[in-house]
Amino acid sequence: MKIYHIAYEPTFRSLDIHFWTKCNLSCQACYTHYEKRDFGLLDDPIAGITQRTREKPPKRFLTLAEVISRIEDLEIERAIFMGTEPTLDPEMPQLAQALHHHFKCYNIILTNGLRAFDLTHIDEVIFSIKALSDKLHRDYTGRSNKNIVKNFIAIYKSGKKLQAETVLIPDYIDKYEIERIAEFIADIEPNIPLRIDAYFPVGDNPWRAATADEVEAAAKLATKSLNKVNCLTLEMKRIGEKSVRIF
Ligand code: SF4
Incomplete structure (x- = not known):
């Protein structure tokens, strides 16, 4: 895997499961090349990230059997597939099936x-x-x-629970672009939730933090246009332990 x-x-x-695939997008603000650890492990995950080089x-990846053996004693209610693009791992569906089978957990991708x-x-x-334009x-x-x-439309029509997410980048992907994203989602279903994340500077991008x-x-x-909109700002603190x- x-x-x-x-x-x-x-x-x-x-359980936060981080995949490392060759992502099929090249987002300019992708932070995964600058911080590969789970943000929940760090007191201030974005501190100093702008000064870092890639x-x-x-180098080391787990097999499906190794994943299960490392987590089998945990009580798992939710498993979140994240990292770079998890859908590009051909074994992702088998992992999702194994997690349902062993833990009856709720799998989020x-x-x-x-x-x-x-x-x-x-x-x-x-x-x-990322943008509607x-x-x-x-x-x-x-x-x-x-x-x-x-x-996006196909997943909505499949009946799976669906949430949208986007990143506000000042003077680039701005509030009006996000308004257009919201209008696009609302045309499908105004009850689909949208989370708006604040951009934080990474790499040599010209944009400041939102x-x-x-x-x-x-x-x-x-x-x-949408009934459920949440924000993830840089000032927010960790909830829980x-x-x-x-691994
Ligand atoms: S991992 Fe996410 S942020 Fe990074 S390039 Fe791929 S889609 Fe963009």
Whole structure:
């Protein structure tokens, strides 16, 4: 498998499973090359991230059997598939099935949605929509969003629980672009939740961090069309105990 790192959040009995695949997007603000550890393990995960140079990719990966043997004594209510793009690991569906079988847990996958994937043992999809404008999307990720838009609609129609996520980048992917993303989602179903994350600077990008006020202003516009909008700002503190590293 492509699993290089696992962390466990005791408070929520939640397992964060980090995949390292060759992502099919090239987002300019992708932080995974600068911090590969689970944010729940760190007191201030983004402190000093702008000063860092790119880390080397991981070398050691776990097999499915190794994953199960390392987690078998844990009480797991939720498993979250994250890291780079987890849907690109061909063994992801087997892992989801094994987790359902062994732990009866609730499987959540974070995806960029570019490629359709097997949803059989996935309970919830957190689907990242980087931009609705195809021109902006191509500029930010290097790829068109046409398939992403189609796949978002397809997942909604499949009946799987679906949540959208996006990142507010000041003067680039701004509150008006987020308003357009919200309108696109609302045309499908206004009860699909949208989470707006604050951008934090990584690499040599020109953008500054998004403030809490800016994220809230974007959320205010998004709530004109959507019923459930949440914010993830840089000031927010961890809820619950610190995570534990499993691998
Ligand atoms: S989709 Fe996620 S992992 Fe892939 S490049 Fe973008 S931010 Fe990085």
